[in-house]
Structures are given as structure tokens and as C-alpha cells.
Amino acid sequence: MIGAALAPDGVRLEGLSKRYPVRGGTLDAASGIDLITPKGDFVTRLEPSSCGKSTVLRMLAGLDDAAEGDAR
Numbered sequence: 001m002i003g004a005a006l007a008p009d010g011v012r013l014e015g016l017s018k019r020y021p022v023r024g025g026t027l028d029a030a031s032g033i034d035l036i037t038p039k040g041d042f043v044t045r046l047e048p049s050s051c052g053k054s055t056v057l058r059m060l061a062g063l064d065d066a067a068e069g070d071a072r
Helices: 053-061
Strands: 011-022 025-037 068-071
Touching (some): 025 053
């Protein structure tokens, strides 16, 4: 995996997904997010409103559980 040596000291998201139950099914708030950054790097995620940016940050902080994948 590219950048695997960076993961112990940085941020690593692998296949991160979050689903919320809604009437009649589920809502994918984030799906298949992959990211590897070295310690000390500054990363910006610019996307439209309601695309899952805060959801990904909450999973990374440990405030929400991921449906799939890993965040550390």
C-alpha cells in the first residue's frame, strides 16, 4: 500500500463508511473513504454541504462508530 510507512505517526482512513437508519432503509453519510497523511501534514477537504465531512471527522475523533472500515 502506498504510504503505509506513514500510518503509525499520521492519520489513516481505510474504507471508512457510515450509515444512518432512515424510514424505509439507510442513508450513506460517508462511503469508502481512504486517506493516508504523515504526521504534521495539513489536509483540507473541500466539498459541498451535507457530503459527510463532519461525519468523517467525528469517526476519526472516536465520537461516532464506522459502519465499515477503520479510522486512526
